[in-house]
Amino acid sequence: MKWGCIKCGTEIPQDREFCDVCEERQFKKIRGFLVLPFASLFLMGFIFLVEITGFFKIITLNYNNLTENGKLYFLISMFIDSVMFLFITYIISLFIKKKKTLPKAYIGLIIATIATMSFKLYLYFILLSPSSIGYNELVPIFRNILSAFIWLPYFLVSERVKRTFVN
Ligand SMILES: [Zn+2]
Numbered sequence: 001m002k003w004g005c006i007k008c009g010t011e012i013p014q015d016r017e018f019c020d021v022c023e024e025r026q027f028k029k030i031r032g033f034l035v036l037p038f039a040s041l042f043l044m045g046f047i048f049l050v051e052i053t054g055f056f057k058i059i060t061l062n063y064n065n066l067t068e069n070g071k072l073y074f075l076i077s078m079f080i081d082s083v084m085f086l087f088i089t090y091i092i093s094l095f096i097k098k099k100k101t102l103p104k105a106y107i108g109l110i111i112a113t114i115a116t117m118s119f120k121l122y123l124y125f126i127l128l129s130p131s132s133i134g135y136n137e138l139v140p141i142f143r144n145i146l147s148a149f150i151w152l153p154y155f156l157v158s159e160r161v162k163r164t165f166v167n
Helices: 020-032 033-065 068-096 102-126 136-158 160-163
Strands: none
Touching: 020 160, 033 068, 068 102, 136 160
16 A cells, blocks of 8 residues: 555655655644744733833832832832843743753743742732732733643643754
């Protein structure tokens, strides 16, 4: 029996699924799908930048009006966000170079995002003692936890990911 490419039927060795042409096409699709997490890196970076400038404005314009706890909260938050921003730009560079370390680094970023968001909320609670913590503070954290359930398994087990990040 002849052994053919699944897509086009061209004869190929038995240990393969696709001929060279179709395999190349498959890989283009793979890269296409990874556009989603790649784009979300830029979105995250942008959100952090907006937050950093927001904190910076509060600190510089209102420094004398802030309580000690307020200063502490905004300075620590700005520092955390700046570190996260650098982390994101580093991961974007790993992505572009298709580094083998990318999947683990991306997972690290997802976990770090949830951890730092929770920590900032905790700081907000103990330093500024708001009367309540509501919907607006908790929703972004839940949203990140939800997307972690999608992307953690994907980056851990996906054959596509393994075959894209090979450098
Ligand atoms: Zn083919």
